[in-house]
Amino acid sequence: MFGDVYAGRRVFVTGHTGFKGSWLTQWLLDLGADVTGYALAPPTEPSLFEAAGIGAAEAGRAKGAGRFTDLRADVRERHPLRQALEMAAPEIVFHLAAQTLVRRSHAEPHLTYQTNVMGTVNLLEEVRALAASGRGPRAVVNVTSDKCYENLETGHAYVEGDPLGGFDPYSSSKGCSELVTAAYRRSFFGEPGMPRVATARAGNVLGGGDWGEDRILPDCVRALSAGVPIEVRNPGAVRPWQHVLESLSGYLSLGANLWRRAAAVGHEEGAFDGAWNFGPGAECNVTVREVVELFVTAWGGGEWQPAPEAAEQPHEAGLLVLDAGKAERELGWRAAWSVAEAVAAAAHWYAGFYRGARPDALLTHCRADIAAYCDAAARSGAAWATAEVPT
Numbered sequence: 001m002f003g004d005v006y007a008g009r010r011v012f013v014t015g016h017t018g019f020k021g022s023w024l025t026q027w028l029l030d031l032g033a034d035v036t037g038y039a040l041a042p043p044t045e046p047s048l049f050e051a052a053g054i055g056a057a058e059a060g061r062a063k064g065a066g067r068f069t070d071l072r073a074d075v076r077e078r079h080p081l082r083q084a085l086e087m088a089a090p091e092i093v094f095h096l097a098a099q100t101l102v103r104r105s106h107a108e109p110h111l112t113y114q115t116n117v118m119g120t121v122n123l124l125e126e127v128r129a130l131a132a133s134g135r136g137p138r139a140v141v142n143v144t145s146d147k148c149y150e151n152l153e154t155g156h157a158y159v160e161g162d163p164l165g166g167f168d169p170y171s172s173s174k175g176c177s178e179l180v181t182a183a184y185r186r187s188f189f190g191e192p193g194m195p196r197v198a199t200a201r202a203g204n205v206l207g208g209g210d211w212g213e214d215r216i217l218p219d220c221v222r223a224l225s226a227g228v229p230i231e232v233r234n235p236g237a238v239r240p241w242q243h244v245l246e247s248l249s250g251y252l253s254l255g256a257n258l259w260r261r262a263a264a265v266g267h268e269e270g271a272f273d274g275a276w277n278f279g280p281g282a283e284c285n286v287t288v289r290e291v292v293e294l295f296v297t298a299w300g301g302g303e304w305q306p307a308p309e310a311a312e313q314p315h316e317a318g319l320l321v322l323d324a325g326k327a328e329r330e331l332g333w334r335a336a337w338s339v340a341e342a343v344a345a346a347a348h349w350y351a352g353f354y355r356g357a358r359p360d361a362l363l364t365h366c367r368a369d370i371a372a373y374c375d376a377a378a379r380s381g382a383a384w385a386t387a388e389v390p391t
């Protein structure tokens, strides 16, 4: 998979204790990468990172799996970031660390911009310094969000060249992170010896081990595991739904292509630098109600009811659709799981947790989900999951 780029590769992941970062770290370890994670503590209790003991099962490491270094530090501080990058000397970087909650961004806009914008500046600045010393990475993938676009709520499917914006501080901070990355690419990363830098835009994802606030599946498991009806806000709202492994396969494809291209032809303007959308197909745009009902069925029963009108709600954007045509054409990436498959995989993972499964069993479950997803991607013809990886 991924043209074997990750086997034995030194990879630096910021935000590795978060929901996406935990899945990404495990997938990279299984691919044989040596992963250094850099993040604050897991943002939720419980968390996937703790529940499945991501990276901790050194004794039970799968054959061929890579090594893991777990660093806890802040992307708002340059000095520890510099030390960590110097120590890890990564060949590929994935930047996921962020303040990720829209509601919290209303309460703490300064912290949100410091983390999401200055955190990106700090990372790119330290990568630039490391590259100038000849020990820098070849590829950097900055994970932003579909919320980086100026959402005009017209139903238009956004392509990478559409204007950036963002209504609330979180969304706008992700637009800013995009602009920062583009400026660094144009101003500094065109030089020989500098890395190729891309940004990845995906929408909200679901999967086992997410306990984030204001996300529908965590709301479902909290209610069902407590034996109370799920309170559903906006049951009729249509949203694009995607399993977390879909967006991660996009990030990993992008990282592998950036790295291989730089290795093959040295530094040149063009291919794989820039912005990439990783969105689900139109058949994955379904209502919140449909997803809740799929979840209840996969869980084995339960009730839901519309949430009472809250007095004050932050602005909630209408349907935002990504056009992932560029990733399909140029990376051979495509979404592989239906909404029903994605929700069922998540429900089974959570059911294991709430039945008291131990960390090693939950980790095995993560690995089984990754393997099942890879099979589905190979059947769908995704280039990274077949033998015919373009070079």
Ligand SMILES: NC(=O)c1ccc[n+]([C@@H]2O[C@H](COP(=O)([O-])OP(=O)(O)OC[C@H]3O[C@@H](n4cnc5c(N)ncnc54)[C@H](O)[C@@H]3O)[C@@H](O)[C@H]2O)c1
Residues within 6 Å of the ligand: 014, 015, 016, 017, 018, 019, 020, 021, 038, 039, 040, 041, 042, 043, 073, 074, 075, 076, 095, 096, 097, 098, 099, 100, 115, 119, 143, 144, 145, 146, 202, 203, 204, 205, 206, 212
């Ligand atoms: N989950 C989604 O649906 C979704 C959708 C689109 C984009 N994203 C983006 O993907 C990335 C990961 O999202 P997630 O859902 O895993 O988020 P998460 O909230 O679960 O995890 C965030 C991670 O960032 C770390 N972090 C936060 N502030 C930090 C700081 N100051 N210094 C160092 N680390 C810090 C946390 O410790 C954690 O590891 C984020 O950049 C997010 O904006 C997520």
